Amino acid sequence: MRTIDAQCEMVPTLLVTGGDVVTMDPHRRVLNDTTIAVSGGRIAALGPAGDLRRRYPGAEELDATGAVVIPGLIDAHQHTTVDPLVRSLIPDDIPSQSAIYDWAVPLHQHADGDDDELAATVTAVDCLTRGVTTVLEPGTVAHPLRAAAGLRRAGIRGRVGGWGWDTPGLPFSAPAGEVLAAQRETVTALRAADPDGLVTGWVTLVGHALVSDELFGGALQLAGELDTTVTWHLSPGPDDPGSYRLRYGRSPVEHLARIGALGPRLLLGHAVWLENAELEALLHTGTAIAACPGAYLRLGQGVTRAGRYAEFIHRGGRLALGCDSHNAGDAPDVLRAAALLAGLEHDRGTEPPLRAADALALATVDGAEAIGAGGEIGSIRPGLAADLVVLDTTRPGWIPRATDPAALARQIVWGGVSDTVRDVVVGGRVVVRDRRPLLVDLTELRQEAAARQGALLSRAGLPTSATVPSPI
Numbered sequence: 001m002r003t004i005d006a007q008c009e010m011v012p013t014l015l016v017t018g019g020d021v022v023t024m025d026p027h028r029r030v031l032n033d034t035t036i037a038v039s040g041g042r043i044a045a046l047g048p049a050g051d052l053r054r055r056y057p058g059a060e061e062l063d064a065t066g067a068v069v070i071p072g073l074i075d076a077h078q079h080t081t082v083d084p085l086v087r088s089l090i091p092d093d094i095p096s097q098s099a100i101y102d103w104a105v106p107l108h109q110h111a112d113g114d115d116d117e118l119a120a121t122v123t124a125v126d127c128l129t130r131g132v133t134t135v136l137e138p139g140t141v142a143h144p145l146r147a148a149a150g151l152r153r154a155g156i157r158g159r160v161g162g163w164g165w166d167t168p169g170l171p172f173s174a175p176a177g178e179v180l181a182a183q184r185e186t187v188t189a190l191r192a193a194d195p196d197g198l199v200t201g202w203v204t205l206v207g208h209a210l211v212s213d214e215l216f217g218g219a220l221q222l223a224g225e226l227d228t229t230v231t232w233h234l235s236p237g238p239d240d241p242g243s244y245r246l247r248y249g250r251s252p253v254e255h256l257a258r259i260g261a262l263g264p265r266l267l268l269g270h271a272v273w274l275e276n277a278e279l280e281a282l283l284h285t286g287t288a289i290a291a292c293p294g295a296y297l298r299l300g301q302g303v304t305r306a307g308r309y310a311e312f313i314h315r316g317g318r319l320a321l322g323c324d325s326h327n328a329g330d331a332p333d334v335l336r337a338a339a340l341l342a343g344l345e346h347d348r349g350t351e352p353p354l355r356a357a358d359a360l361a362l363a364t365v366d367g368a369e370a371i372g373a374g375g376e377i378g379s380i381r382p383g384l385a386a387d388l389v390v391l392d393t394t395r396p397g398w399i400p401r402a403t404d405p406a407a408l409a410r411q412i413v414w415g416g417v418s419d420t421v422r423d424v425v426v427g428g429r430v431v432v433r434d435r436r437p438l439l440v441d442l443t444e445l446r447q448e449a450a451a452r453q454g455a456l457l458s459r460a461g462l463p464t465s466a467t468v469p470s471p472i
């Protein structure tokens with residue numbers, strides 16, 4: 001994986017002073033009244049404020065006295081284009097195929113580069129103000145370089161890819177060779193366009209039953225060649241298992257295993273519906289999963305009947321959390337996803353139950369490992385990128401504040417504290433301060449998003465809220 005060593009020569013040294021630091025380090029320590037020194041975009045040291053002020057004279061300071069500081073959260077599956085501009089407009093009582101072909105497809109066909117860039121910025125500020133500092137775009141993007149620019153504008157860390165599928169006759173489809181060439185071009189162009197390495201590229205296929213064996217295998221090979229990761233969608237609901245059984249006489253993951261298209265570089269989006277042999281194949285090959293529980297509930301994908309994430313995790317499976325899209329899960333709120341996943345798995349009765357501390361690890365250190373960024377982000381310890389979130393414990397949701405580390409983890413995961421995010425640091429740079437994104441003017445963003453929403457709906461031939469008012 002590409003590191004960010006070259007990053008942020010211009011980022012000033014920063015001291016985040018006096019917070020109670022939830023490190024998510026190997027010992028899961030919580031360090032009270034601790035200052036974090038940040039230099040060159042990375043965490044340089046943890047210790048008493050006085051000592052670090054002497055070591056880093058003249059450093060800028062962010063006062064976190066009395067606050068809780070957690071590692072930046074990781075959203076491993078978040079669509080950043082189109083949906084953010086039409087958030088909450090797709091009805092929640094229609095079949096998923098209708099949501100795709102009556103809404104998503106025409107909207108994507110009519111979105112231009114300016115739409116994609118703005119939508120990505122909307123996603124980024126939405127993520128950052130909820131404590132999400134890394135967002136992985138799983139690739140349903142017509143203009144990936146513009147989406148990357150939109151993320152970069154807000155100062156978030158990200159990975160972006162373009163459309164990738166080769167079923168003939170479908171919109172955005174192309175032969176496998178062309179898809180792979182475009183993927184290579186995107187990853188290469190993003191490396192050149194982003195010298196600080198904050199927003200990089202990865203190989204992204206749409207997946208499902210819409211990709212040939214040649215393309216699945218080629219994508220994994222390309223990811224190895226480019227030293228990056230790869231993702232595609234699989235089995236969020238029962239449709240993919242049904243299609244693969246019909247076409248190949250075996251389950252989707254068994255098929256991927258047979259063609260050699262699994263492995264530690266692959267992050268499968270969803271994998272909700274898994275048979276025993278599929279679970280075994282994922283564990284055996286080290287293939288990771290991005291789970292988006294909010295989307296499965298919003299879309300009625302059957303996660304309460306079919307999901308088996310706790311079992312996967314307890315057996316050493318690599319899993320990260322995602323929030324999917326602004327019309328599936330709707331809010332890029334990783335702490336909410338953590339609570340939903342823990343609750344769903346607890347309700348399933350899997351032993352041992354997934355604790356809040358486990359779910360917090362999925363949102364941070366374990367999620368980082370699952371996306372191939374372990375040792376780079378996900379915990380607060382020297383040497384890692386300085387992605388930090390300061391939670392304002394003066395807010396009512398923190399009264400009274402838990403002090404015992406296990407109770408603190410429960411309060412962070414179950415207590416709905418993502419609305420208490422006060423300050424956010426990404427790669428050593430303060431990008432949200434006192435709840436306000438520093439790099440983006442929200443008033444301008446709001447006005448432009450409203451205008452682009454109306455124009456996009458009109459071009460796609462879909463009703464606008466102005467033309468079809470509907471009662472709640």
Ligand SMILES: [Zn+2]
Nearest residue numbers: 138233269324
């Ligand atoms: Zn998706």
